[in-house]
Amino acid sequence: MSEFPFTLQSYPQAIIHFDGDAFFAAVEQSIHPHLKGQPVVTGKERGIIACASYEAKALGISRGLSLHEAIRLCPKLKVLPSDYETYSLYSKRMFDIARRYTPMVEEYSIDEGFADLTGLRRVHHTSYEEMARRFQKDIQSELDITVSVGLSLTKSLAKLGSKFRKPAGFTAIPGADIENFLKLTPLDKVWGFGPNTVALLTKYGLKTACDYAVRPEEWAEKLMGKIGRELWGELRGSSLYPVVTEEKSSYCSISKCKTFTAPSSNPEFIWAKLVRNVESAFIKMRRYKLRVRKVGVMLRRQDYRQDGLEIRLSRPVAVTRDVIPAVREMFEQLIERGTAYRTTMVVLGKLEPDGEQQYELFEAPAQVEKRRALSDAVDAVNERYGKHTLSLAPSLFLSQNRQTARDDQPQRKSALLGGETRRQRLRIPRLFLNV
Template sequence: MKNEPLTIRRWPRAILHVDADSFFASVEQTVNPELKGKPIVTGAERGIVTAASIEARALGISRGMSLSEVTARCPQCLLISSNFENYGLYSKAIFNILRRYTPDVEEYSIDEAFADLTGTRRMHHKSYIDIAHDIQNTIHTELDIPVSVGVSLSKSLAKLCSKFRKPRGMTCVPGYLIHELLARTPVGSIWGVGHNTEALLKKHSIKTALDFVRRPLYFAEELLGKVGVDLWQELRGDVRYGVDASAKQTYGSISRTRTFTPPSSSRDYVFAQLIRNLEYAMAKARRFGLATSRLTVYAKQQNFRSTAIELQLSQPSSSPLDVTALLREHFHHIFKEGHFYRATGVTLHQLTPQSGTQFSLFEDPMRSLKAESAAQAMDSITAQFGPGSVFLAERLHLGCHATSNKASPLPTLEKIAV
């Protein structure tokens, strides 16, 4: 009985789960190759570890540890401040790679996604296992981010699979082998089973996921209600939780701010500085295949006063040409003659995948990120004044009206975590 398969069906459905390994730390190592192969942790600004690199984990460092504990255990460990802008962009890039294989992609968290691959074998001329390998390799080649992948018949099973081998794991379990996977899965590791449920199941001598699904359905229902029924069926390969491909409303943002010395009262100079930031931010958006439909721009005076305006675009764009004419028209809202300015900034909000995305843009994001020299951006400042299909939606005055010479914080439009 124990070794009997739960089903003889191979792939009635094929659900893939991808989970990036040590995601924040992996992004840092990709953006700064000198961190590769080294024990690093992110979260330095918060005082606790938000991600530990594979090398740091090997030395016993884990998420949630305090930084003092990290330095005590592992003095050579490097502490890095989080850069949520980069994490958000790499996250989007992973999701966009998945969408090349199927439109049914659920952005489950910043570093996890589900994809329904059912019926895509003919299109890709490949088995589900080969498609999954392809996805993992593509993410590695184009983004240099290690991910673990699981494929099975339901979301609950796929999530168990991606956890089964880590890092850089690949676990595919067709229907007739589900019982093998479940026999190796303690009940506490099932997605959605918390401490209380685990204790309850153990009271009934249920130690593994297989023990659970070998019981009749009415047992699961009596013990855990609807959740029990859903779990029981999901673990047997009958889909209860669909892949929710509706677009997430929480988009990342891209910011670019530069301070210049000496402060300047020249309108043309300050405007050029602003355009330089705009070009940098838009270039970064294009490299990640994203377009923006809302921008905030601001200028900061020598006395640390800042004024910002918000621009809403009639359609998403990643071209500075769509914005520069409008920006010039409304520049007087943030620049006043006779005042000295020391910084400008641009933030792109509402980032969405660019239609007709050029995937070649992904080819080497690491090099691209490093190649953002100011000189490059300056080259195109003169090529700006194309006709823009944009209009000003609203004007914001987020100035920090400092009454002393003490530095006031910048407006809170600098960074938005995803």
């Protein structure tokens, strides 16, 4: 057993973790004040709940539940299509507010981040706790959403803190409080302990995070290797995982998935939906200046059974048209005529920076360059006049066969503020108040 306490210092390092409370639903309530206090969910376009407001959670509705089931639980539920453009704007503003306090901000996900405040007490003339509380208040007053905040000596402890009280919670864990806090923390709450790890540790008789942290370091390392040792240190207050400030632009994979309102057995329609997904995924990929080496296609039947195929491309590809023959081949192999399908999905894997063009043997470089130039021109038009203004021929089928209900656009897509175009939105989402 190790000696107590782990550390006597309050904050040799001061790291906060902040986490938007029911972020997507909260943003919707912020831009539509009449939805405040009401059960709100997003994810209408998928038929599955992406985010539930706290009012909806109180009724037993949570992420991943089917809309059908949710509406059964709460007939008055307000169901909204996801509006990722607006969520991203709020996210950006949230991180910008954090950067007023420190340049050391990590965008961990759209609604979660870390900030390293170490050494900044003099700059802000205040304590770490007060800094963290001010940041939390700024978010609430400027964005009209709440975040839960954890303040401690390491990322792992800060993350435990922000989860401890929600929503709008604030939990500070200075050095002297670490052990008591870890005694209240079940193993499965620790960031990095998956179900298998928890099962293993339970077998050794461990129950809480404290049980783990008081074991000898060598024991942790022997059991779980480097990660086991690092987490052991992090839980005891030695900061081993730095706050990483690079902006999120490296994606391992990009996927696009669309569910149709009514399942369809029309191959032309399903193909058109798939091509539209491929186009969307490629647009996103090119925005991040990446190209792809591996493409996967998945079709889900009406009864939720699904089939998928994946291929490695012979050269990295950035132009949508270049990948269509391969996608078509997979589609032909997957589709069963006469079967109804509800969802198509495409996954772009093995992404790499889009650099110098590579050619295949027997491929005419001039042709490749021409398609590339055409693709860049199409991107430019779509950038200016809206996504899918110009698209590949198969998806023309979609504009002639528009579906309703779940194909609903978020309100933000149709309503423009003064001074905005479809691509150029004001970066001030709160101006969109409709009061």
